[in-house]
Amino acid sequence: MLTNLKEQPKDKILGLMAMYRDDPRPTKVDLGVGVYKNAEGVTPVMRAVKAAERKIVQEQTSKAYTGLAGDPAYADAMIDMLLAGAVERDRLAAAATPGGTGAIRQAFELIQMANPKARVFVSDPTWPNHVSILGYLGIEIVKYRYFDDETRAVNFGGMMADLADVTSDDVVLLHGCCHNPTGANLTLTQWQSVIDLINEKGCTPMIDIAYQGFGDGLEDDAAATRLVVQSVPEVLIAASCSKNFGIYRERTGLLIAMSEKAENTAVTQGNLNHLNRQNFSFPPDHGARVVTTILTDPELKADWMAELEETRLGMLALREQLAAELKRLSNSDRFGFLAQHRGMFSRLGTTPDLVEKIRVDNAIYMVSDSRMNIAGLNAQTVPVLAKAIVDAGV
Numbered sequence: 001m002l003t004n005l006k007e008q009p010k011d012k013i014l015g016l017m018a019m020y021r022d023d024p025r026p027t028k029v030d031l032g033v034g035v036y037k038n039a040e041g042v043t044p045v046m047r048a049v050k051a052a053e054r055k056i057v058q059e060q061t062s063k064a065y066t067g068l069a070g071d072p073a074y075a076d077a078m079i080d081m082l083l084a085g086a087v088e089r090d091r092l093a094a095a096a097t098p099g100g101t102g103a104i105r106q107a108f109e110l111i112q113m114a115n116p117k118a119r120v121f122v123s124d125p126t127w128p129n130h131v132s133i134l135g136y137l138g139i140e141i142v143k144y145r146y147f148d149d150e151t152r153a154v155n156f157g158g159m160m161a162d163l164a165d166v167t168s169d170d171v172v173l174l175h176g177c178c179h180n181p182t183g184a185n186l187t188l189t190q191w192q193s194v195i196d197l198i199n200e201k202g203c204t205p206m207i208d209i210a211y212q213g214f215g216d217g218l219e220d221d222a223a224a225t226r227l228v229v230q231s232v233p234e235v236l237i238a239a240s241c242s243k244n245f246g247i248y249r250e251r252t253g254l255l256i257a258m259s260e261k262a263e264n265t266a267v268t269q270g271n272l273n274h275l276n277r278q279n280f281s282f283p284p285d286h287g288a289r290v291v292t293t294i295l296t297d298p299e300l301k302a303d304w305m306a307e308l309e310e311t312r313l314g315m316l317a318l319r320e321q322l323a324a325e326l327k328r329l330s331n332s333d334r335f336g337f338l339a340q341h342r343g344m345f346s347r348l349g350t351t352p353d354l355v356e357k358i359r360v361d362n363a364i365y366m367v368s369d370s371r372m373n374i375a376g377l378n379a380q381t382v383p384v385l386a387k388a389i390v391d392a393g394v
Helices: 012-022 047-059 072-083 099-114 128-137 156-163 188-201 218-231 262-279 286-295 298-330 352-362 381-392
Strands: 092-098 119-124 140-145 171-175 204-209 235-240 252-258 345-347 371-373
Touching: 047 286, 047 298, 072 092, 072 218, 072 235, 072 252, 072 286, 092 099, 092 262, 099 128, 099 204, 099 235, 099 252, 099 262, 119 128, 119 156, 128 140, 140 156, 156 188, 171 188, 188 204, 188 218, 204 218, 218 235, 252 262, 252 286, 286 298, 298 381, 352 381
Parallel strands: 119 140, 119 171, 171 204, 204 235
Antiparallel strands: 092 252, 235 252, 345 371
């Protein structure tokens, strides 16, 4: 039987990681992998996470299963952090998942269960796993224009023109903040226009929010998601704790499903429980318990928020340094967009050939579509990258 299997397409980012590992040049710079790193190139364990883990080890008396949807306290803490009372709690069903990716997968399966005819509209570009999972599940994908390679900003006119084709059967997938892979975000005014279109067409929005706190701060990064839940009858939200809590390997995510009426919530919750049971039974708990401990302890929460803000401001400083250095070297303002983008990523808007030239000539690794991880830089490597970009003729 196994001889009938066919080789699967290689993951471009994993392949890039392997090339980086094998590169013997001591000056090499990794801007490809989508993981936060500090100036020393380390993904640190946050202070509050260490403190929460010590507390859990001391106080935990059992490793028995939680419920199918995970610990309800985790869902409550995450919903409070993300939505802050923007919608009535009794309209929200929620289930813990293995990472934000698990939440996305469960959301797509829930869509398929609710309406097998549903198409999912995704931004062009979007996180590659969105398209990969949808394709695997056999759900029809429709791309809408999002990023303009010339201006390196949101192509909002193109986006709205493409979304005009949605029907009431469809789902529109939106990035809550810190768009991956471009770093270019909608303004709140633009979000309102998208919401108006969604309500006019009767389609369902789905929000992937994986970087709350990495863009403009915890509250500002949640503003668009809160606006959506206040304005539409139904919404799906896939949230991740990998980045803002730095617990990538703990695989800690949450799927939230908002029903139009509270009386529908129990059925929706039952379906989330059912999907968890089919796919992995009970969700992992350690990361969720760490997050719950932090968010429900005022001292730990304050320390976590302070360190998260340090992280955010550090990435913003790197953006501003890179934009300024490129302006100095190119005598041009054409790279000013880097300081305007938010989150870990920016997309240069250049060709795969020039990305490859930068790698070959300078040992600087970024994804072929020119997505680069700003968190892979430090104050010393920013000038190196800037010179490589200008020398390559980007």
